[in-house]
Amino acid sequence: MHATDSTDEQLLSARDAASFERFYCRHVESVLGFFARRTRDPELAADLCAETFAAALASRHRYRPEAGAAAAWLYGIASKKLADAQRRGYAERRARRRLGMERIELSDDDVARIARLAEAVEVRALVDRLAPEQRDAITAHVLDERPYDEIAAELDTSEAVVRKRVSRGLAAMRRRMGVRR
Amino acid sequence: MSQDFVTELRLQLREAALREERRAPVRRRVAHARRRLPGPAPVAAALAVALLALAVAVGVVALRGDKQPAEPKVVGTYPVASSLSRLATASGAVWTADPIRGEILRIDPATRRVAARIPVGAEASVGAGAGAVWALAGDLQYGGDKGPVRLLRIDPATNRVVARLPVRAPGGDSLGLVELQIGRGVVWVVGVAGALRIDPSRNVADRFVSFAGRAGEAARGAVTDRDSVWVLAVDGRLRELDARTGDPVRELRLAAPADSHLFPGRPGTLTLTGADRITVLERASGRLLWSNTLAGEIRYWFGEDDTLWVQASDEPALRNRLVRLDAGSGRRLGQVDLPEPGVAGIARVGRDIWVAGPGGKIVVVRP
Numbered sequence: 001m002h003a004t005d006s007t008d009e010q011l012l013s014a015r016d017a018a019s020f021e022r023f024y025c026r027h028v029e030s031v032l033g034f035f036a037r038r039t040r041d042p043e044l045a046a047d048l049c050a051e052t053f054a055a056a057l058a059s060r061h062r063y064r065p066e067a068g069a070a071a072a073w074l075y076g077i078a079s080k081k082l083a084d085a086q087r088r089g090y091a092e093r094r095a096r097r098r099l100g101m102e103r104i105e106l107s108d109d110d111v112a113r114i115a116r117l118a119e120a121v122e123v124r125a126l127v128d129r130l131a132p133e134q135r136d137a138i139t140a141h142v143l144d145e146r147p148y149d150e151i152a153a154e155l156d157t158s159e160a161v162v163r164k165r166v167s168r169g170l171a172a173m174r175r176r177m178g179v180r181r
Numbered sequence: 182m183s184q185d186f187v188t189e190l191r192l193q194l195r196e197a198a199l200r201e202e203r204r205a206p207v208r209r210r211v212a213h214a215r216r217r218l219p220g221p222a223p224v225a226a227a228l229a230v231a232l233l234a235l236a237v238a239v240g241v242v243a244l245r246g247d248k249q250p251a252e253p254k255v256v257g258t259y260p261v262a263s264s265l266s267r268l269a270t271a272s273g274a275v276w277t278a279d280p281i282r283g284e285i286l287r288i289d290p291a292t293r294r295v296a297a298r299i300p301v302g303a304e305a306s307v308g309a310g311a312g313a314v315w316a317l318a319g320d321l322q323y324g325g326d327k328g329p330v331r332l333l334r335i336d337p338a339t340n341r342v343v344a345r346l347p348v349r350a351p352g353g354d355s356l357g358l359v360e361l362q363i364g365r366g367v368v369w370v371v372g373v374a375g376a377l378r379i380d381p382s383r384n385v386a387d388r389f390v391s392f393a394g395r396a397g398e399a400a401r402g403a404v405t406d407r408d409s410v411w412v413l414a415v416d417g418r419l420r421e422l423d424a425r426t427g428d429p430v431r432e433l434r435l436a437a438p439a440d441s442h443l444f445p446g447r448p449g450t451l452t453l454t455g456a457d458r459i460t461v462l463e464r465a466s467g468r469l470l471w472s473n474t475l476a477g478e479i480r481y482w483f484g485e486d487d488t489l490w491v492q493a494s495d496e497p498a499l500r501n502r503l504v505r506l507d508a509g510s511g512r513r514l515g516q517v518d519l520p521e522p523g524v525a526g527i528a529r530v531g532r533d534i535w536v537a538g539p540g541g542k543i544v545v546v547r548p
Contacts, residue, residue, distance in 0.1 A: 017198035099197035100264035
């Protein structure tokens with residue numbers, strides 16, 4: 001089976017090193033962003049990301065495709081690691097120790113990139129959680145920087161309606177970020 | 182994207198995944214390769230019934246009230262390196278390798294500290310015998326497909342590499358996944374494609390016994406000694422080959438289960454391991470001596486004159502046990518839970534059994 005043909009579930013069930021590596025490559029950015037967004041601490045996010053994939057590697061034999069998507073299984077591990085870290089105040093190293101993995105020291109560039117990843121992922125996640133008409137309007141105007149009139153024409157509505165959708169969408173995002181006006 | 186961190190983590194996970202693969206006996210990978218081959222002989226079921234009957238008989242004998250030795254116990258756990266591989270003993274020291282750092286390690290058994298590091302720049306696996314310490318080093322992960330594999334001879338008096346021999350078939354082909362078998366003054370590098378004999382007096386490979394055409398595409402293990410090479414073929418036949426000429430001497434139909442793999446055993450015996458079963462045969466006749474089934478997957482074992490130490494892993498519970506068996510009868514003599522996951526190597530060190538883990542620690546078990 002070629003790598004590009006394989007589903008997450010197939011990669012995880014294959015149990016060979018190459019398949020797990022492909023599974024890792026598919027999900028590492030989103031998992032890193034998941035932790036970066038929730039911890040606001042690049043070092044902790046990197047630790048949790050490494051521990052999550054180590055735990056996934058160590059316990060992949062317990063994954064059963066019939067029980068759900070592999071990504072959901074991975075994020076289940078990630079959520080547990082995050083909860084553990086919030087309770088302990090640090091990321092445990094159990095899975096990495098078991099596998100003989102060393103802690104990775106982050107460079108300044110790593111720290112900056114993970115912080116940026118958190119911000120980018122957060123904005124995208126907030127946008128994705130908006131109502132569809134607000135999401136389309138904000139994506140078009142804020143992210144794609146297109147003018148209101150062009151968006152209105154494309155959506156077959158008035159410019160005022162687009163402005164209102166953008167305004168309400170941004171307000172909803174501010175509320176979810178905990179920002180008060 | 183945090184490319185450097187992501188890349189470093191990727192490499193670490195790759196190494197860990199490959200170590201996990203290697204921790205499982207070679208038989209798994211060979212079995213994987215065999216999936217494309219025709220299935221095993223159907224008479225495997227008959228052997229399974231026979232083995233079951235023997236296991237029951239062994240159990241009955243065990244219930245007669247023979248005195249049990251004391252249960253083994255863990256008396257210490259010591260961090261040594263970031264990771265460890267097979268263990269060997271020679272010149273009053275314990276030898277192993279750190280596959281992550283690419284170093285061969287000499288450990289002082291008294292202090293349990295690393296007394297010397299020999300950088301080899303690659304993954305390595307050690308063995309001892311024939312007057313030296315030997316190490317396979319190089320692309321052990323892919324059996325030489327992605328880089329060379331060399332056999333290093335180390336002088337334990339100086340801790341220096343004194344000879345480097347290429348590990349390949351006479352035609353230049355890779356031997357596939359390889360292991361060292363050293364005994365009776367002879368060094369063999371055994372792969373799935375064939376066995377390369379090393380003359381330790383000259384540090385040269387002087388014989389090659391190919392398994393092609395005899396064992397199918399991939400042998401399910403081979404056992405060597407001075408005069409013979411035994412090969413378990415993919416069709417379940419056990420063939421004895423003349424170590425000098427490679428010619429077949431005789432053939433036995435074992436009808437071994439498909440997941441069986443052949444390993445060296447006590448002198449005069451051959452050992453077959455299956456998923457949770459270990460079986461010992463008499464070399465001279467191929468006669469079944471005993472068979473025993475353990476609760477858990479057999480992942481590693483180490484033989485002494487009178488004792489077999491077998492790592493059995495209960496994966497769902499992640500329990501990792503070291504089981505002591507009587508080498509003559511297969512009777513279970515005791516067991517101990519290991520505090521560290523996985524086993525990369527086992528050796529007798531003084532009165533203790535040392536168990537090296539892939540996590541870089543040595544667990545000391547007192548029998």
